[in-house]
Amino acid sequence: MNQRIRQAVLDRDKRCVVxxxxxxxxxxxxxxxxxxxxxxxxxxxxxxxxxxxxxxxxAPDDPKHLVAVCGFANLFLCPRTEIRDxxxxxxGQRTII
Numbered sequence: 001m002n003q004r005i006r007q008a009v010l011d012r013d014k015r016c017v018v019x020x021x022x023x024x025x026x027x028x029x030x031x032x033x034x035x036x037x038x039x040x041x042x043x044x045x046x047x048x049x050x051x052x053x054x055x056x057x058x059a060p061d062d063p064k065h066l067v068a069v070c071g072f073a074n075l076f077l078c079p080r081t082e083i084r085d086x087x088x089x090x091x092g093q094r095t096i097i
Contacts, residue, residue, distance in 0.1 A: 001044065001061045009066045010039045012094055018073035021086040029071035042068045045078050047087045064091060 015037040016026050026036040034041045045067050046059040059065035067087050069078060077083050 005061060005063065005066070006044055009044055009063055010042060010068050012063065013042075013068035013090075014039065015068070016042060016070040016073055017067045017087060017090050018069050018077050018083060020090070022073075022077060022083060024073065024077065026070035027072040029075060031072070034070070036070065039068065041070070043071050043074045045069045045074050045087070047084060047091060050085070050088055067091060 018024065019026060019036040025033055026038075027033045028041055029043075046061075047065055047067055048059040049065070067090060073083075078087070
């Protein structure tokens with residue numbers, strides 16, 4: 001992923017997006033806790049458009065399909081349908097860079 005796009009998503013979201021919708025303790029992929037707004041430690045999650053089957057393919061590397069989340073959310077919460085729907089709504093409400 002292009003670093004400019006990654007930084008644009010982090011600047012837009014400013015914190016773990018999942019934390020806005022599902023209260024949890026943000027942590028990295030090894031379980032080490034960190035603040036939800038520590039953008040240096042956040043990961044970028046690809047979010048596919050609903051209803052567009054893309055089996056085996058990830059969503060495009062553009063701000064319309066990317067959100068900032070902590071490693072814990074990326075591994076354990078993002079796969080849940082209700083969380084993915086909230087991520088799609090979040091992306092739709094934000095100004096795309």
